[in-house]
Every structure is written in structure tokens, then in C-alpha cells.
Amino acid sequence: MSRLRFENMPGGWHTVDYTSVQLTKVSWESTPSHALAYVFFGHVNIDFDGSPTAYGPPGIQPPPDDCLGNAGNARDGWFGVLALDPNDPQVAPLVRSGRILIDSKAPVFLNQQPVIQQARNGDPKPGYYVSTTPRNWSRPLRPERRLPNYLQNMYTDSSQVTYGALDGALRALGVSMGDFGLAIRHDQNLQSGFYFADAGANKHALGECSHKVAKNLGSTRRVGVDCTTSSALWTNNFPVSFIVFPNSRTTIENLRDLSERTVEGGLHPRLAELSKAGNAEELALLMAFNEGPPKVAPDGKAKLDQFLKNPGAKPQNFATILLGLATFGFWPFPKVPREKTTPFDSPLARP
16 A cells, blocks of 8 residues: 655745744655645734725724735835825826725825725725735636726635635745645634635745635634734634645636635545555644644654654644544545534544
């Protein structure tokens, strides 16, 4: 029976709150150079861009999802919202006609100010700013159906679409836009599939996901916290393992706004294949052994190697992680459950 091989990858990998993590390659022992997946641990870095309630002017209710300070600054300009120069010859006529509404009270960064959503334009949340996503994955792709950039519906909604951001260092390892991944929360039976639809810089940064992924994992708005006291309005301090699959991208022409069912369909066969390995359980052990607070750097396969040499008690949350993997097709057991199980009635939770 084929066996899985685990190898820590060099590089200054990190996630939000974790200044150093290990990225571990998963391959077959018979073909170690061919990566089946990559695994890492950390907290989710929540991306709100594209949500119609991501940003708004001071005082708007309900409060926006994120603090406006995270959408732009005087040095870099506005980057989380659509901002325009009302004196631009191409913009001025649309401002005069009322088709574009610019917040004249907002800070002026690089001669631009944010655009406000309007009911007359069919925007979903009038009064909030138009929150953008990068032009290379704004929707739809077909030119004949392209919407004006001042409409909120032009952009992918991070509160509804399960996507992740692909760092350039991962791209160098064979992971591409459109490839699938799975985020598994350790301390609760919560998981979320995702696909890479946003592109990050080449900074070895991992774990940036859409607001929808974070909500699927149980992220909630912090009680009693606002932008005057903190820029972290949503919880993300729960343990999460990520597994991403290179060369798994869909063949669908339009990679934007994939449904959760499509993402699950992309993940299921790959996790099912891994579960056929003779040492498949070690994948869940690898994830469980990586868990720890931000001050302790996850060390990849080091603790797993120690455990295999001197077996003892399995790590905390191992059963929940295994259940999370099983939910998306990973089932290294003789019998397949007839219906979805819970941590209380699943054989995964039994000693």
C-alpha cells in the first residue's frame, strides 16, 4: 500500500499572528518530488474587500465590516474601496449627472475620494462605499457583460464567496490561481473549502481568506470593540490547519464566484485519494501536532517524527481534525458512514 511522505519546505513562511510557521509538502513516498498537497497552521487573515458592507463613512449603521484605516492611506492611496478624482475629465460628467456619488468629506489620498453606493445604481448597500477586488478577478470576465467599475456588483463579494489569496512564494511551488484548499478549525467541528482567486505579493504569507471562509470557521464580530479601540473587529484567534492542492484548479473558464459545492467537488477526490495511503492517519496527526499559541512557532513534521519513533497519547483536537478532513472526503476506515456524523457519535471521536 502506498504511503505518504512529509517534507518541511524552506522559506520565511508566516501567517497573521504567527511570525514563523512551517509549510509541509505532502507527496507519495514513491514520487517524493511530486507535491500532492501543502499543509500549514495558523490564524486566518480575514479579507473583507468586495463585500458591500466592508467600508463606509463614519457613523453609518450597522457599522462596516472593517475599519476604514485598512482601506487606504496618504502614502499608498485608497486600495480597499473605489476612489476617484471628481475633477478627472472622464469622471466629472458622471459626478454632475449623479451617476457617481463621491464622499467629499472623506480624506483625499492621491487626489481621490471614495465612491458611495447608490440605490439608483442598483447597489446592494446604499450609503456604504463601493468596495473593490483586484481588477484581474473582478466579475464577470466576458467583456460584453462587464459592468462599470463604480457599481458594487462588479466585484466579488468576500462575505459570500469562499476564496483565498495566493502568495507568490506558493505559486513558485506549483500552486496556481483557481487551485483548491481546505481550512479546518481544530477546537470546533467547523471547516471551509476555498479556492485561490486573489493574488498576494511574494512575502511567504499564508492563510489570507475571504470573510466568508472566516465566517464558516466561526469568526464573529467582537463585542464592545470598534475602530477607535482596535482595527481587529472580528475574531480570528482560533487554531486552524490549511491544506492546499497544487494543480487542482477547475477547468471552468470563469474562475470567479465559484460556489461552495463546486469547491467541495474539487476537494473531495483529492482528499479521498490521500485517505487510501497506508499511513493516512499521519496527515491528521501532522496538523494536530502543529497546534500552539503564536509565541510558539509551528514546527511542521518535527513532533510527528518524534511521535512515530515513540508513540504515546495522540494530540489534543486530533479527532476533530480527522472529522473535518472526513467531511470533505478523507475517510481512512474500512466502512463509509451512512450519514454525516458529529464529534459525539463518530468513530473518529472514540479512543
